[in-house]
Structures are given as C-alpha cells and as structure tokens.
Amino acid sequence: MTDSRIQRTIDAVWRMESAKIIASLTRMVRDVGLAEDLAQEALIAALERWPVSGVPDNPGAWLMTAAKNRALDLFRRNKLRDRKYEEIGRDLNTRQEEDWDAALDDNIGDDLLRLIFTTCHPVLSTEARVALTLRLLGGLTTDEIASAYLVPEPTVAQRIVRAKRTLAAARVPFELPPKDELAARLSSVLEVIYLMFNEGYSATSGGNWIRPMLCEEALRLGRILARIAPAEPEVHGLVALMEIQASRFKARVGATGEPILLMDQNRVLWDQLHIRRGLAALEQAERIGRPFGPYALQAAIAACHARARQASETDWTRIAALYDALAQVAPSPVVELNRAVALSMAFGPAVGLEIVDGLTEEPSMKNYHLLPSVRGDFLMKLGRKDEACAEFKRAASMTRNSREQELLLKRAAECAES
Amino acid sequence: MRFMLLVKARQAAGETAKPPNPDWLETMRSYNDRLEQAGVLLASGHLHPASSGIRIGCGAYGDSTDIEEGLRGKAGADVASFALVDVRSKEEAIEWAVRLPDVGRIGVGEIELRRVKEMPDIF
Amino acid sequence: MRFMLLVHATNETEAGEKPSQELADAMMKYNEELAKAGALVAAEGLYPSSAAVRISYSAAGGKPKIMDGPFTEAKELIAGFTIIEVSSKEEAIEWARRMPNPYPSGEGSIELRQIFEAPEINENADWLAKEIELREHVTRKKRP
Numbered sequence: 001m002t003d004s005r006i007q008r009t010i011d012a013v014w015r016m017e018s019a020k021i022i023a024s025l026t027r028m029v030r031d032v033g034l035a036e037d038l039a040q041e042a043l044i045a046a047l048e049r050w051p052v053s054g055v056p057d058n059p060g061a062w063l064m065t066a067a068k069n070r071a072l073d074l075f076r077r078n079k080l081r082d083r084k085y086e087e088i089g090r091d092l093n094t095r096q097e098e099d100w101d102a103a104l105d106d107n108i109g110d111d112l113l114r115l116i117f118t119t120c121h122p123v124l125s126t127e128a129r130v131a132l133t134l135r136l137l138g139g140l141t142t143d144e145i146a147s148a149y150l151v152p153e154p155t156v157a158q159r160i161v162r163a164k165r166t167l168a169a170a171r172v173p174f175e176l177p178p179k180d181e182l183a184a185r186l187s188s189v190l191e192v193i194y195l196m197f198n199e200g201y202s203a204t205s206g207g208n209w210i211r212p213m214l215c216e217e218a219l220r221l222g223r224i225l226a227r228i229a230p231a232e233p234e235v236h237g238l239v240a241l242m243e244i245q246a247s248r249f250k251a252r253v254g255a256t257g258e259p260i261l262l263m264d265q266n267r268v269l270w271d272q273l274h275i276r277r278g279l280a281a282l283e284q285a286e287r288i289g290r291p292f293g294p295y296a297l298q299a300a301i302a303a304c305h306a307r308a309r310q311a312s313e314t315d316w317t318r319i320a321a322l323y324d325a326l327a328q329v330a331p332s333p334v335v336e337l338n339r340a341v342a343l344s345m346a347f348g349p350a351v352g353l354e355i356v357d358g359l360t361e362e363p364s365m366k367n368y369h370l371l372p373s374v375r376g377d378f379l380m381k382l383g384r385k386d387e388a389c390a391e392f393k394r395a396a397s398m399t400r401n402s403r404e405q406e407l408l409l410k411r412a413a414e415c416a417e418s
Numbered sequence: 419m420r421f422m423l424l425v426k427a428r429q430a431a432g433e434t435a436k437p438p439n440p441d442w443l444e445t446m447r448s449y450n451d452r453l454e455q456a457g458v459l460l461a462s463g464h465l466h467p468a469s470s471g472i473r474i475g476c477g478a479y480g481d482s483t484d485i486e487e488g489l490r491g492k493a494g495a496d497v498a499s500f501a502l503v504d505v506r507s508k509e510e511a512i513e514w515a516v517r518l519p520d521v522g523r524i525g526v527g528e529i530e531l532r533r534v535k536e537m538p539d540i541f
Numbered sequence: 542m543r544f545m546l547l548v549h550a551t552n553e554t555e556a557g558e559k560p561s562q563e564l565a566d567a568m569m570k571y572n573e574e575l576a577k578a579g580a581l582v583a584a585e586g587l588y589p590s591s592a593a594v595r596i597s598y599s600a601a602g603g604k605p606k607i608m609d610g611p612f613t614e615a616k617e618l619i620a621g622f623t624i625i626e627v628s629s630k631e632e633a634i635e636w637a638r639r640m641p642n643p644y645p646s647g648e649g650s651i652e653l654r655q656i657f658e659a660p661e662i663n664e665n666a667d668w669l670a671k672e673i674e675l676r677e678h679v680t681r682k683k684r685p
Contacts, residue, residue, distance in 0.1 A: 005509065012510035016456070057604075059513075216504060223457035250537055268573040273460050273502070273583050309577050422587065424619070428600060438657075461583060461624070464657040465545060472634060472653040476642040485634065486650075497619075500545075502583070512594055516605060521598050531594040532619065535586040 006051050014043055015139035017060040022136050023111035025067055026174050032118055033164035036136060038074070042066035109228040112137075114174050116225065120189040123170045128163040129192045131156055138217045148199070148214050189225070190238050190295060193218050197242050215246060226281065236285035237296025243278030244302040247271040258403055263311050275306045294330035297322055316346035333362045341374060349381035369398035373408060380415055389415035420460065420534035421511040425499040425518065428527030435467040438498050442524045446499045449518055453501060458514070462501040496527070508533070543582065543626050543656040544633040548643045550618035555589045555611065560643070567641035575625060580636065582624040590618050624656070 001009070018039055025035035042063045056062040119133040134140045134148075142160065146153040177185040200214030222239040229235050251269035254260050282303055285296045292300065301322045308314040323339035336359055344352025356375045365371045376391030392412035396405045425446070429435060438446075443464065453459035465471075473486040505511050508531070515529045560568070575581035587593075590610035597606050612618060621643070627633050637653045 008507060008509040009513065012505075012507050012513050015506060016510060016513060213506070216506070220457035220504075224455065227455050227457075268569065268576050270576075271583075272576065272581050276582065277460070309579065420585070422585075422622070428598070443657075463543065463545070463624075466655040466657065468654070470655065472637070473650045474634070474637045474640075474653065475650045476644060476648065485638075508592075508594070512596070512607065515594075515596050516607075521605075522602050526598055528595055528597040531596070532587040532590075533592045535588055 001054070003051060006055065007047075009055055010043075010046055010050060013046075013055070013059040013063070017063055018043075018139040019112060019115065019137045020060070020108055021064050021067055023115040024064065024108065025071065026115060026118070027107065027111050028068075029071055030174055032115070032136065032167060032174070036164075038067045038070050039063070041070045110176075112224065113228045114176060116189055116221075117177060117185055118167065118172060118174060120185075120192045121167060121170075121172050122185070122188050123172065124163050124166055126192070126195065128159050128166070129188070130195060131159045132163045133192055133221070134196070134217065135160055137221060140217070144213075148211065186229070186232060186234065190234060193222050193225070194238060194242070194295070196221075197245070201245060212249070215242075215249075218242060219246060226284070230284070231288060233285040233288045233290050234293040234295045236281045236288075237293065237299045240278045240281035240285065240299035241295055241302055243274045243281060244299065244306050247274035247278065247306065262305060263314075267309060267311075270306070278306065279303055292325065292329075294326060297326045297329060301326070314345070316342055320346040333359055333365050333368075337365075337368075337371060337374060340378075344378060344381075349378040353378040353382065367398060369395045369404070369408075371395075372398065376408075376411065376415075380411075385415045388412075419507065419511075420502060420504050420536075421508070422530075422532045422534060423501040423503065423511070423515055424497045424530040424532065425501075425526060426496045426528045426530065427498045428525045429496055434469050435496055435498070437467050438464050439524070441520075442498065445518070445520050445524050450501060452517075453503060453514065458503045458505050460502040460504055462499070464499045465497055467498075468496065497530075502534070542628065542630070542633070543624060544630075544637075545654050545656055546623040546625065546637055546640060547619050547652040547654065548621040548623075549649065549652070550590070550615045550620040551644060551646070551649070552615055553645055554620040555591075555615050555618070557589050557591075561645070564641060564643065564645075568643070571639065571641055572623075574639070575623075575636065580625045580627050580632075582626050584621075584623040586621040587619060589620075630655070 021039045021042070022032070022035050025038055026032045029035055029038070045066050046059075046063060050056070116133065116137055119136050120129045124132065130149075131145055134145050135142070140148075142157045143153050146156045149156070176182075196214050197218035200211045200216075200218065219239075219242050222235070222242055226235050226239050247270050248262070248265060250271065251265035251267070252260055278299065282296070282299050285292065285299070301319055304315050304319045304322070320339070320342040323335065323342045327335050327339055336355060340352040340355035340359075343355065353375070356371065356378060359365050359371060360375075372391040373395040376388045376395060379385075379388035379391060389412045392408045392415065396408035396412065399405055399408070427435060427438070427442070446462075446464065450459060450462040453462070470487075475486070503511060503514060505514065511531050511533075515531055518526065518529065559565075572581060572584050575584070590612045593610035593612065595608045595610070595612065597608065599606075623640070625633060625636055627636065633653060633655075637651055640651055643649070643651070
C-alpha cells in the first residue's frame with residue numbers, strides 16, 4: 001500500500017470509528033475532553049505503526065485498545081491519590097480485552113447517545129454544539145469544520161477547547177437526560193443536526209465543495225440517531241425531512257447557478273432513493289403513534305410534494321391541513337405565510353389573502369420581501385391588478401438579490417399592462 | 419460519494435450461478451444492518467441468479483431484438499448482492515467492503531467497488 | 542417487485558466518453574417516463590473501472606487482494622444500472638425493451654435481474670423494545 005493510500009485509509013478508519021471510541025472512553029474516564037485526547041493519542045500511534053506493519057484486521061479494536069492502554073498509563077502515572085482516579089484506574093485494569101469488545105458492542109448505542117446529548121448540551125452555544133458534534137461524532141478535523149463554516153481554523157479550535165471546558169466546569173454528567181428533560185434535550189440535538197443540514201443545503205452551487213458534505217454529515221448523524229433512539233417520532237421526522245430535501249439537490253439549481261423554486265423544478269431530477277427513504281422514515285414516525293412535532297409535520301409536508309409526480313398533482317388540501325397543525329405546534333410568521341400559500345392553492349386566493357393581511361403589522365415581517373410578494377400574487381389572482389403591481393414593486397425594493405428583483409419587477413410590469 | 423458494492427459469489431469457470439444460500443442472505447442482512455446503523459446505506463438487495471435473468475438485445479433505438487433467458491458470463495452475471503452506500507472517500511468504501519464477514523464460509527469470490535457518477539459527469 | 546436493469550461497459554465508456562446529446566436526451570425522457578409511472582427507484586451511471594477497486598478472496602482463504610482498476614474485460618463490466626419497481630415480470634420486460642439503446646455502436650444487450658425483496662429501512666421491533674426499556678431504566682434510575 002502506498003503511503004498516501006495508508007494515510008487516506010487511516011483517515012477513513014478514524015471517521016468510521018472515532019465516535020464510538022470517544023463515546024466508550026468517555027463512559028470510562030468520565031470526561032469528554034480527556035476521552036478525545038486519549039483517542040487522538042491512539043490515532044497518532046496508528047499513524048506511526050500502520051505504514052510499517054500494515055492496517056490491522058480490526059482497526060477499530062486496535063485503536064480502542066491503544067486508547068485504553070494510554071488511559072491505564074495515565075492513571076498509573078497520576079500522582080494525585082484522588083480516589084476517583086484510583087477507582088477508574090482499577091476498573092480499567094481488571095477488565096480483559098474480550099470484555100471490552102463485548103462491553104463495546106452492548107453499550108455502544110447507549111454510549112453514542114450519551115455522547116450526542118453531551119455535545120449538544122444546551123449549556124453550550126449553538127456554534128459550540130455544532131463544532132463539537134462535527135468533531136466528536138462526525139470525526140471531522142478542525143480544518144474541515146473551519147472550511148465548512150468559512151471561519152479561520154484557530155477560531156474553531158478555540159471554540160472546541162472552550163466547549164469542553166464549559167462541559168467540565170458545568171459538571172455535565174455522561175448520562176441520558178432524565179425523562180422530564182428528555183424532550184427539551186432531544187430538541188437541542190435535533191436543532192444542531194438540522195442547522196448543519198441547512199448550512200449545507202443553502203450553499204450556492206459551484207461554491208465550497210465542503211458544503212454538501214455538511215448535509216451528508218447531518219443526514220448520516222440523523223440516521224444513526226434514528227437507530228439508537230428509535231422511539232422518538234421527531235427523530236424519524238427530522239430524518240424524513242432531510243432525506244426528502246436532499247432528494248431535490250440536483251433539481252434546485254439551474255444551469256447558470258440560479259435557484260429554482262420547488263414548483264418549477266424538473267421532478268425527474270428528484271432522487272427517488274432519498275424520497276423512498278424519507279417516506280419510510282415518516283412511516284416509522286407514524287407507527288410510533290404519538291402526535292407529530294414540528295419536524296415530522298414539516299416532513300409530512302415535504303412528503304406531499306415528493307409524492308406528486310407533477311406539480312399539478314400536489315395535494316394542497318392535505319398540505320394546508322398540515323400547515324394548520326404546524327401553526328399550532330410551532331407558530332411563526334413564516335409558517336403563517338406558508339400556510340396562507342397552501343390554503344390559497346387549496347381553497348382560492350381570498351382565503352390566503354385574509355391570512356396574509358393579518359401579518360402585515362408583524363414586526364418580524366417588516367423586511368421580509370416574500371410577504372408583499374405573496375400578497376401581490378393573491379391580489380393578482382383576485383383581479384386587483386393595481387394593488388398587486390404595487391406589492392410586487394414593494395417586494396422588489398426589499399430584496400437585494402438582483403435576480404429576484406428582476407422577477408418581481410417583471411411581475412409588476414405584467415400586472416400594469418393587463 | 420456514492421459507491422456500489424457488488425458482491426460476487428465464487429464460481430468455477432463455466433458454472434451456473436446458484437441462488438444465494440441462507441447463510442449468504444443472513445450474513446448480508448446483518449452486514450446491511452451495520453451499514454444502516456452507521457448511516458451510510460442507501461439501498462441494498464440480492465439479485466436472483468443469472469440463470470433466471472433476461473437479456474434484451476438492442477438494435478436501433480427503441481427496437482429490441484431478441485429476448486433471451488438465462489445469462490452466463492455477461493456483465494453482472496455473477497453479482498449476487500449489492501449495497502449502495504454514501505461515504506466520504508473511496509478508502510471508506512474499501513474499509514466497509516473488507517468488513518463483510520465470513521466471506522470464506524458463505525462463498526464470496528470478489529467485491530467490486532464502483533463509484534456512482536455525480537452531476538455534471540452524467541450527461 | 543423490484544428489478545435491476547444492467548447496462549454493460551464498452552470501450553467508449555471505459556475511456557470516459559460521455560454519451561451523445563441525443564442519447565442523453567433519450568435517457569432523460571425514459572427516466573421521466575419511469576418516474577411518472579412511479580416505477581423509478583434509482584438510475585445511475587458508474588465511473589469507468591479506472592476508478593474501481595476489486596477485492597478478491599481466494600478459495601484458500603487469507604486476506605483479500607485489493608486491486609485498483611482499470612480492469613480489462615469491458616463486456617463484463619457494468620456501466621450503469623436502473624432499479625425499477627413494478628407489479629409483474631412482464632412489466633419489467635416491457636420497461637427494459639423501452640430503454641433507449643445505450644450502446645453507441647448500436648449493438649449490445651441490457652440485462653434484467655429480479656431483486657429479492659430487501660427492505661431498505663430496518664423495521665426492527667427489537668430496537669423499539671430496547672429503547673422503551675432504556676427510557677424506563679432512565680426514569681427508574683436514581684441520580685447520584
């Protein structure tokens with residue numbers, strides 16, 4: 001094997017195994033920062049030994065054993081006769097290697113779950129959670145995380161260091177959250193994953209190649225989570241939402257890099273594998289039988305679109321009902337706006353206009369150009385051309401995107417001339 | 419990056435492929451499950467043996483010529499199972515491939531790893 | 542029922558040549574028909590075998606041999622596949638017949654193989670039970 005292939009193989013093995021190793025180590029040494037350091041030391045050992053001895057048959061076990069041995073060394077050398085270290089050291093010492101493998105297999109889902117609850121702990125800022133999760137669960141290097149977020153590498157490194165310190169200082173236990181905190185803590189995890197996905201999803205084409213990777217990481221993490229926390233409908237809901245959104249990658253951007261709206265996309269380019277996976281995940285959420293939360297509802301809406309083989313086949317009535325539900329569960333002006341559009345498609349523009357008129361005083365909508373744009377569309381459909389024209393012009397003035405401006409002014413002109 | 423893992427059964431030269439035996443299916447099922455657990459599996463399946471496959475000959479556009487049952491020695495003839503995975507590098511795909519267990523016992527001859535084309539390389 | 546349609550490689554595809562615009566358009570239209578009929582599961586092209594790897598196991602056992610492409614016998618290589626979901630073998634054959642001829646030289650064959658039903662998502666009742674058990678354990682457990 002060439003040196004560069006070995007290097008790339010080690011990178012691949014690290015990405016496949018590091019999360020499990022760090023999770024298991026954290027359970028043993030009870031500090032996520034220490035666990036990562038030990039895992040990193042094992043990686044360094046691999047980088048030194050494998051080019052010479054070859055990649056071992058079970059690379060994951062090799063790394064785990066190397067990390068464990070370093071943990072033992074650390075506790076032996078530790079001068080502090082702190083009872084905690086003694087206990088942990090003794091515990092590590094008495095186990096046989098077979099026990100480790102067995103313990104790893106038995107507990108790994110549990111440990112991974114604890115790790116992701118830890119990296120997404122609400123005591124950390126959102127950016128810290130994202131960086132720490134990508135690092136410890138995704139196995140990404142600091143460089144890769146920095147590239148994805150277009151920030152300097154030292155900034156990410158600092159963020160991660162501080163995050164670990166914060167967790168230690170807050171004495172965050174390596175436990176699953178208690179039942180009464182579970183919903184909130186899970187919500188925090190899902191938020192981080194979806195943030196990652198959106199960061200990758202909204203990147204423009206021809207840009208940073210790392211950006212799609214963020215989507216893939218998010219999807220992968222979501223799928224892993226769905227296996228280790230299968231009783232949570234929102235987890236399946238999030239996976240469903242991401243799979244279905246991912247299905248539109250090829251159709252979202254035009255030849256010259258311009259974004260294409262959902263209703264205008266060439267549905268042949270929609271990835272059916274992703275759609276099927278998304279629909280299956282949604283089904284899993286349904287089977288659990290608990291009411292849908294915001295992710296599952298958004299996924300259900302996305303599924304309606306995905307099932308329509310042509311735009312004209314869209315089940316707008318169902319989408320409108322889903323938006324009604326979403327407005328109850330996660331109300332926001334943006335949801336209201338989307339609800340208005342759905343209702344207008346199902347029941348006519350007058351219904352939509354009524355809802356939108358209720359939003360015009362909303363402070364958060366003051367600079368949101370889609371509001372007058374949507375209002376203009378309803379007015380035009382109702383034959384109120386002059387008012388529609390005024391709204392499109394207003395919308396055009398509120399957006400800085402030249403292509404959008406062009407489209408809006410074109411619509412204004414169409415109203416004026418008829 | 420998407421890769422197709424094409425798992426081929428060991429066959430003597432000229433031998434017709436047999437349906438995958440229960441050991442094979444169980445091993446693949448468990449392996450696919452691990453791929454799923456790792457969040458990298460997109461699709462998987464086992465192909466009915468080549469002897470029950472059909473070949474459609476192609477003439478000019480749209481005109482199919484003969485339809486022939488039973489395949490031997492043609493592309494995909496000896497592929498017994500496939501897994502389509504989404505991973506971060508070719509080396510990761512290789513690492514996954516070499517983790518297929520019990521290859522001797524179930525009779526794996528070869529795993530071929532093929533990278534799936536991405537836009538804009540398709541058309 | 543699911544089927545896989547296999548298109549084999551040619552010297553041209555192995556050389557990395559892209560299909561003609563005519564063929565590309567025809568394939569696009571064909572996939573569109575499949576999608577509209579709800580039969581399309583996946584349609585992918587594969588990079589030439591120069592990007593491929595073969596991991597081969599000898600009957601005697603031992604570690605596999607890992608070989609990088611390219612591999613020589615173009616006719617035994619797959620260049621692309623389409624997975625379809627249909628209600629009968631006859632329907633599958635019909636779709637296979639309708640596939641635009643993917644071979645520039647005009648000759649060649651498409652192969653149709655049935656797929657054993659292998660669900661993509663694991664409907665794992667055991668996992669669900671284990672998770673419910675886990676949550677109950679969490680609520681019962683006393684915090685230190």
